[in-house]
Amino acid sequence: MRGERDEAIGLALDRMAKAIEAEPVDRLPEVLRRGSRRRAARFGAIVAAVVVFAGAVTWAGLSIGGGIERIPADIADWRTFGSLDENGWTVQVPPPWRVQELPACENAPERIGVVVTNTDFEFISPRGGAPQCEDRFVFAGFPRDGVALAFHPRGSIIGLFEPPADTTLPLTPELLIRSGGIVGGPAHSFQSVVVHGETVGVIRRYVGPEASASDVAALDRMLASFWVRGAPRWVDDAVPTFGRLSVKITRPEGWDVTGFEQPMVIDAPQPLLRLASPGVDEGHCPNSFLWGDFDNLSDLGVVIVVSDASTAFAPPDLGARPAGFRPGVALEDRTIDCGAEIRVLRFGFEEARRPIFVDVAVTSAYLREEPGTLRHILDSIGVSET
């Protein structure tokens, strides 16, 4: 039976489909019109824009933690490069730095890429000539004091695994995934950039072993200026909760935040705040840690629950807040099967004169693809008395 089609359910679904459906409307002309418009928009907007930006619009969202900052004087004359496609990107570049365009991939012919460096180094493909699409770069001869930022474009490929979640921008070096580096060359870190469920490309940061602090700072400003149309931003929240406490957290735009102000269970840790990535529904995949049972956590993402453990039957004696929330400092760490492999972690520390638990359930896919995002959210959590 396993793996075979269930004919009875198929027939029942067929009846259901007919019951839902009314007389269909002919939408072919609309389909052709919309499709043609999409095609025209894609091909008409293949633009490698070199624009001197006023800077305000792009800079407005650059600082993690939100808030509009003044445009720093030293980037007011930076140039902006971009690809003005449907999920178009822009990046701001210091005027003297070298900009090399990367051609679009076949499956996303409207989206170009770019590699920017503080050196006069020309990036080439291992096959020789200019890098194409997702080609790796040859780093032989790359100056030891060189730095570079690249955006490799990508298009959706049928059959690839879905990305776990949209990438929250702006990016910082800590949000990127470190690779083993390039032998004898610069350190390398990267992150897939996903917007509206589509992987639009991969951003890569390269830092030579003798790069100056000022060049690395400029590189990271460039990284922070990288923007993709429609990408979620980081948002700061301060949520009033039970017991005159407030929980502050920095989270991606569009995630669901719930503050708990009423007592929930006697003699158990009192949940203060729950953060869930988009698409997580309450269902029936049980998890004794988390406030609520979740069903399609396997689809996307992450659930984080912050609770006050002083209300537990036997309040735990917890240590100081860890310097960083890593699996190695978790009080508990186990894996459960909830339609997909899910890692469940409990962290604990003293804050606001009480023991605090931070419980995390996260899919293995999310941990693999977006480890920096999760760390950034966890590191931002703070509990205070109001």
Added chain:
Amino acid sequence: MADRAGFEAFYAEHQPRIRRSCALVLLDRTEAEDVAAEAFARLWSHWGQIHGEDHAGGYVFKTAMRLCAKRRRRAAREVVGAVPERGTDPASPASLFDALRGLPLRQRQSLVLRDWAGFETAEVARMLGTKESTVRVHISRARAALRGTLSVEERER
């Protein structure tokens, strides 16, 4: 200009199946028609680059399922289109509708693609961007939930 006649023939043959699968996933007639139209519009915009009917079918199903997921995530709760009157027969469309509505999106998508559209588990996994083992779990749970609403006579018919 891409092969318009070829696209129109493909549309005429496959649009009802896409529209109905979206209706079963979204449980909303209007949204299903919108999603199907958008999926075919995207297919038309790429028509010259997609070779072969199988490839086009996979593309449009996958696109439709992704659009369904996006709609579902955006909606605070599902809005029902033409809901049949609730009947007392446990196998009536209303009972099935409720049972389907009670399923998480991924389970519903997996079940519809496998048991209604007839795709192999591996194909469903590719369309949903997940592992075969995960799809099997989704289908198993969805079937278990739905079987409760199917009467014995209905299943033996």
